[in-house]
Amino acid sequence: MRSTRAVAFFGVLIVLALAVGLSTRTEAPDSPVPTVENTAPQGARALYLYLREGGRAVDTQLAPLEAIASSTRTVVLAAPEGRPVTDEEVTELERFVTEGGTLVYLSPRELGQHQAALEEWLYLESGLMMPASSRGLDSTLSDVGGTTADVWLPVGPLHGLSRLRVSQDRGLRMGHDDAVPVAGLGGSVAVWRWPVGKGEVYVLAGADLLENRRLELLDNLRFWEALAARGPLLFDEYHHQLAPPPPFSRGIWVFVAQVLAVGLLYVVSRGTRFGAPRPLREERHRSALEYVRSMGWLMRRAKVEQELLPELDQSLRQRMQERLGIPLSLSDADAARLLEQDGGVPATEYLEAKADLTRTHAQPTVAPADYARVARRYAHLERALAGRETRA
Known part of the structure; x- marks a missing residue:
């Protein structure tokens, strides 16, 4: 469907360009040659x-x-x-x-x-x-x-x-x-x-x-x-009348024939040989869910959950500043208050998510399930900040 629309769009543009070109076509200039066949001002x-x-x-x-x-x-x-x-x-x-x-x-x-x-x-x-x-x-x-x-x-x-x-x-x-x-x-x-x-x-x-x-x-x-x-x-x-151009000499025709013969020889010698038809190869592309699972497996193997936790809060505060103008330098309590006042997101949700992040980050080892829980809460906050979170 998308390719059909693109073809139709470019077809309309080509038609418009042809119409403009035909409408702005100018007449040929008058001939200055004083011949008895010239009806222009300088003719005879x-x-x-x-x-x-x-x-x-x-x-x-x-x-x-x-x-x-x-x-x-x-x-x-x-x-x-x-x-x-x-x-x-x-x-x-x-x-x-x-x-x-x-x-x-x-x-x-x-x-x-x-x-x-x-x-x-x-x-x-x-x-x-x-x-x-x-x-x-x-x-x-x-x-x-x-x-x-x-x-x-x-x-x-x-x-x-x-x-x-x-x-x-x-x-x-x-x-x-x-x-x-x-x-x-x-x-x-x-x-x-x-x-x-x-x-x-x-x-x-x-x-x-x-x-x-x-x-x-x-x-x-x-x-x-x-x-x-x-x-x-x-x-x-x-x-x-202009003198006719000189005819092509025999040497030029011989040169053209040689070039064509060499080109044909090259095509025959380097051309692709067509053999028996092969079965059509089926290419299977990976889905987006497979890419997400691969990234999750790679992160669990790298064990970087603890380093990624502060990035969640920093990313949310950056979104709050861009959308609501809440400075990064404010404390969590003041930022939560302005978030509820300007963004309609309860302050308790942000403070609880921040407290959960702080407790999880203080643990000696952060399990993937703990990181997933905190990331899910911050994802809900980002969706609510963007106006895409459905609330009961």
Whole structure:
């Protein structure tokens, strides 16, 4: 019965823990990757759907940029951090731009960590921090953490634009002599233009211009409309995906097989052999009465009755002090009086038991029967003191 209650109690606790865990489960954080499938604030899903529903030719690239279709007019690399752009892909991008294409590269904020080949080709370095500005916004709370960049040179897709809404972060520096800063604020550049052959490269600091949260602010959307009006626009999605882990080598599989073989050999060699069933051994435990009798026999053999007699009175007086506050220093008569007054135990019972103990202790030899008689009287007094003694 006791084990059943314990199982039920712990079962209820487990159910409550599961209920609390399910009720406090939080949603997964928004993804910061600016892909066309990401509907979070930092994604680019709104721009992709807007251009496609508007009849613009937009598509996604899910393969390496080693062969760009001849019909593509603009390629967009939106802060890719999943896979690095290889040297072969940089060569293809350079050919694409030289022949008249447009490359829009939205650089990751942390340079030197994700796209070394692209940064080496474009000669990119971190710039100054963007100053704070809320010009053009109805409220400063409409874009917390952003700033307004001015269009310094309205060329290409920036023609007719005056302000862009970007993140208040570091700008970029571009090392090419013919690269021109076309938008920024103060001494920090947000957008660079670099003419290459018949085409051009636009380098932006961060993916702010295509993010869902800033797409409708100021002239951000007009920038992408101007690019899409040139012809088919391609969003690179391949370099947002993490590269698959390398496959396990044959040596690892061989090592695993060896470990399993050695483990199986150990189990076979050291395992227990099962023989014929043996009869179930019956274990018989001793009862509490047997333990009491054994202790009594041990005490009689030790002949310590005379030494144990004072312990009976000392133990009773200790109980009287703990339960009724009767000090140990009082005389037997005063203690008996307070015992009768506060505990309801007749004083004569205690005094007679104490007198019996004193006489028995004075004997040269204390017989087990005499000790049992005195211990019984003191046991009755302790039960009466605890309120468990039944009186007629």
